[in-house]
Every structure is written in C-alpha cells, then in structure tokens.
Amino acid sequence: MREFRNIEEKNCLELVKLNASAFQDDHMEKENCLNQIKEDNLIGLFINNKLVGYLLMRIMGDYGHLAHIAVSAKHQRKGYGTELMKYSIEFFKKHNVKKMGLYVETKNVVAINMYKKCGYKVSNESWHYWIEKEQLEEIEIKHLSDTSRHIVEVKEDDYDRIVRAFPDINKEELMVHLKNEKHLTLCYKIKGEIKVYARFNVNFSGCRPFLYINETRYVDEFIVKMKKYRKKEYFRLTFDNYKELSEEFERRGYKLWHHLFNMEKNL
Numbered sequence: 001m002r003e004f005r006n007i008e009e010k011n012c013l014e015l016v017k018l019n020a021s022a023f024q025d026d027h028m029e030k031e032n033c034l035n036q037i038k039e040d041n042l043i044g045l046f047i048n049n050k051l052v053g054y055l056l057m058r059i060m061g062d063y064g065h066l067a068h069i070a071v072s073a074k075h076q077r078k079g080y081g082t083e084l085m086k087y088s089i090e091f092f093k094k095h096n097v098k099k100m101g102l103y104v105e106t107k108n109v110v111a112i113n114m115y116k117k118c119g120y121k122v123s124n125e126s127w128h129y130w131i132e133k134e135q136l137e138e139i140e141i142k143h144l145s146d147t148s149r150h151i152v153e154v155k156e157d158d159y160d161r162i163v164r165a166f167p168d169i170n171k172e173e174l175m176v177h178l179k180n181e182k183h184l185t186l187c188y189k190i191k192g193e194i195k196v197y198a199r200f201n202v203n204f205s206g207c208r209p210f211l212y213i214n215e216t217r218y219v220d221e222f223i224v225k226m227k228k229y230r231k232k233e234y235f236r237l238t239f240d241n242y243k244e245l246s247e248e249f250e251r252r253g254y255k256l257w258h259h260l261f262n263m264e265k266n267l
Helices: 009-022 032-041 082-095 109-118 132-140 156-165 169-178 216-229 241-250
Strands: 002-006 041-047 050-060 065-073 099-105 122-132 149-153 185-191 193-201 235-240 255-266
Touching: 009 032, 009 050, 032 041, 041 082, 050 082, 050 169, 065 082, 065 109, 065 169, 082 109, 099 109, 099 216, 109 132, 109 255, 122 132, 122 241, 149 216, 156 169, 156 193, 156 235, 185 216, 193 216, 216 235, 235 255, 241 255
Parallel strands: 065 099
Antiparallel strands: 002 041, 041 050, 050 065, 099 255, 122 235, 122 255, 149 185, 185 193
C-alpha cells in the first residue's frame, strides 16, 4: 500500500537512516527530526508502512520552499522522486503559494532534469563553505577593528533598507524571517549603509539559508564579529551569485561544502 502522511516522532529513527543513505555528506540527527516535526511540514511517502521517501516543506507568505526531498538509496530510480515532486506542487497550491523554490547540487544532473520536467528553472547559483577553527583563528589574527563598522540585529522596520541594498533578495522569505522572533536576523552596516545581510543560526554555526554581501573585503570582519554568536568552533558561510568570493575562498583553501543552484517554479 502506498500513502503520503505526516512523519511522527516514532518515524524519526527511520527518517535519520533514510537521510543518511540519500545524503552522504549531510547527516540528520534525531533532534533535527523532532524540531522539523514541530516547525515544518514533514511528509513521508510510505510503501507497505515503510518510509521510502520524504518531503520537508516551508511556507513563507505566498512563497513555498522545498527544503528537502529524498528517496532512500535502495528505492531510487523507481519514480518515487517524481511522485514526491507532484505531491509538493499540490501541497503548495492547496496553501495558496504563488512560487516554489528549492536548492540542488550543481552536479546532481538527474535531480536537476527532474525538476526542470516539473517546471522549475534555475534562478541563482550558490556556494556553501566550511571554515575550520584554525582558519578562523587566522582571520581573527589579521582582523583590525573599526568602530564605524558594526553588526546590528534588524527587525521588520528595516525591510525597505534591506531590499534597496539587495534588490534580488527573496522578499517574501525576508519578511517572514523579520517577523519571526526565533530567527536572529542581522545586518552589517558601515556608517548606516547595509553591506551584509544574514540570518544566523547559532546551532548550525553559520548563515542559513544564504548570506547576501556587496563586497569581499567585508567578509573577514563580519566573520570575526559573529564570534560572540557562535556555539561551534567551525563556521559555515553561504552566499548567492558572488563568484569573486568563491574564488577568494578557493585561494584560501576553505572547504566547499555545497555548490548549488536555486531553482524556482511559478504556480
């Protein structure tokens, strides 16, 4: 029997194992599963009561984000991925979403082709780097403080200024995050001018989903100033459409964790 239904706490261990088989470099823990059950739309595809695939979906105003779609390794290439995609489209339509978005590895040609068949188009290119403790210490040693540069927490009133600084930002997603008190939303200002926008997740120890930045020269100071917020010794930093920064990080030897396309579909 085939059915889609909400993933419950009793399914968490099964979900963690499925995720590990589908994403070798992205390990989910039971705590992540429990948090997602509470905060997001976590839907499983069950065959004869066994979990073979799942969707993690977030609704932000009239924008729907497909955060995860996965099929267990032994059940891939059986059409389950397409079934999950169709379910996600109908789910977002039901919730009055106008545009859907997702991220996919640039090297995952099979998934990209499946998304294109479902009407998705590439809108952005994104990079996700992992900066180790020793590399962070090097940045801190070189850092020179400047009182005219500072990081401030931003709220809903800052919406217009952020959009002016980053006109390509996802505006629906931005507004939802600014209204959500659980999210630490930060801007890096120089004499009142916004140079960096970030949503910082202290447990993830990085900016999620993506950091927006205008100039490479502000990155090091931003990373150092984020030290008081970090709970981990490493730092994950992500950004969109800024190839110059990826080239700089490659020269420094930072680990490229993910190289992604952002794909979107109008409903």
